[in-house]
Amino acid sequence: MWRRVASLSPLFSSIRSSTLNQVVVITHAYGNRSGVRYMTGGLKVYYLPWRPFIMQNTLPTFYGTLPIIRTILIREKIALVHGHQAFSTLCHEALMHARTMGYKAVFTDHSLYGFADVGSIHMNKVLQFTLADVSQAICVSHTSKENTVLRSGLPPEKVFVIPNAVDTAMFTPAPKRVDRNEIIIVVISRLVYRKGADLLVEVIPEVCRIYPNVSYLWKVSVSLLVRFIVGGDGPKRVRLEEMREKHSLQDRVQMLGAVPHAQVRSVLISGHIFLNSSLTEAFCIAILEAASCGLLTVLPDDMIVLAEPDPVDMVLAIEKAISILPKIDPQVMHDRMKKLYNWHDVAKRTEIVYDRALKCSNQNLLDRLSRYLSCGAWAGKLFALVMIIDYLLWRLLQLWKPAEDIDEVPDIILPKNQDGKVLQDFDAD
């Protein structure tokens, strides 16, 4: 179940095509996109008409989603529920209801969170509640696994590490290389504090000052101009605009605003270097997309230049990146990315986790309550009470609307080509 489904649809399509599994995605409505939609390859998506209230976030309903989740799980003959993202209320509720109804549950955490502030403390407690009873968990990096295990108290042996991948068919280098007399540094991210937008405000003017128009590279005077392209939107955009005005960099810093995902590649291939200034990242898919397009960025030692989250260090790292740029072959980088990161490989590893989860034993309510009680002196009792109420509501629903009254959906039969093979997704289009 997703708060946002677009960025991980290649994973679900890969799972669907690699085995005989059927995958159904449940998310909330986006604008007028509401109801049932079928995507490429027969992927079915339910857009529940629960309206978001701010920044595509829905309010928690606790038990409000129980009827619709139950109906969907029964009509689609679901065996396992896989929830994503710790900040998704729909995910937490769906996993809670799924466990109440006896389904196996898997959770994937995609982000790193802190421990000290009020928001993090609250979120970690909610996560502890949800993960107290999941069958298995997945994290996108080893750092993310450490973070999730510490926050939720989940046993490490229950957590698998499956890194994200990148759609290399979509993110390919430009057919013709961009002019090297002008170095273009691309930044694409949400312009918020956590993504290091404040660092960019200090780094960009400094780099523009070091590379005004003439520079000395390899002890030879060459004409070299460095420009920045900044894609993305957020509360820190105003600071970047002010920086542009203050240093008169309107002709050297181009602000694109929010860039639709389908247009990200066209922005990336217009540059030479991808700059990521995030303070924390569990796993940065944006860096993979940039490397797949042949930009110098973060990866194996010869494809990466790391820096501390400090403006001085970042400027030195950019200088180093500019100096090693001539040695970079975009097509070679793209081919390496293709081998290193692949959604089909991620899908196979995810299916192993599903198989492990399905083999877990079924437990009744009393056995499961003991796990919730161990979550804390008071929190444990509250969690147990929440689950008991959920169980009672589920039983009431079974009387009010028995499972026999819910029509099961027929299996989707995908069209086949002349050789009898199932037609594949046309992602390259």
Next chain:
Amino acid sequence: MVDDSIVSRKFSYIRESKWPVEAIDLHHVVVRRSRAKRFFLRLSVVVVLANSFFLVSIKNEPVTFIFGSLILSGLVVKLMLWKPVDKESVIIMPALGVQLETHYFSGKVVQRFFPIGKILRPVLLECVSPVTCYWSLSLVIRDEDELMLVFKELHPPVKMLVPIWKALCANIDDKERPDTEDG
């Protein structure tokens, strides 16, 4: 003449051909009266009446509060238990059109007729509401932006919708097929 019937817990589906013109195809979806539901309905009425007597017997209770409580209880009972619809019917008249009827327990009948030329296609859709998901049969009507629900009040199961959908498709296909017979 009854040609076919399907029964579920809440509905009965009856297909018949109407004499004397057997070409007219009738499909009825009838609400089955459940004993449990009738019991809960009567129990709810008793609870509402007892509540109102209790409120009336308490002195110094404002009249508006009593009326408000009665109205609220009545609304809850109506929404949860009371369904005034007796049956809904689809009457397919070849070469003429389709008539949709809703019959209520009070005797009221609401009829809607669609000429065959205005119907582009019947479609089976999955509808999603905040609390449930169900199949529905709709008509795509020429020059109309919205689909026309065949069953406005009831949500019969898909096993009852499929034969109606097939009959409607057959009727539309017959309309589109050119007439090759000489008179």
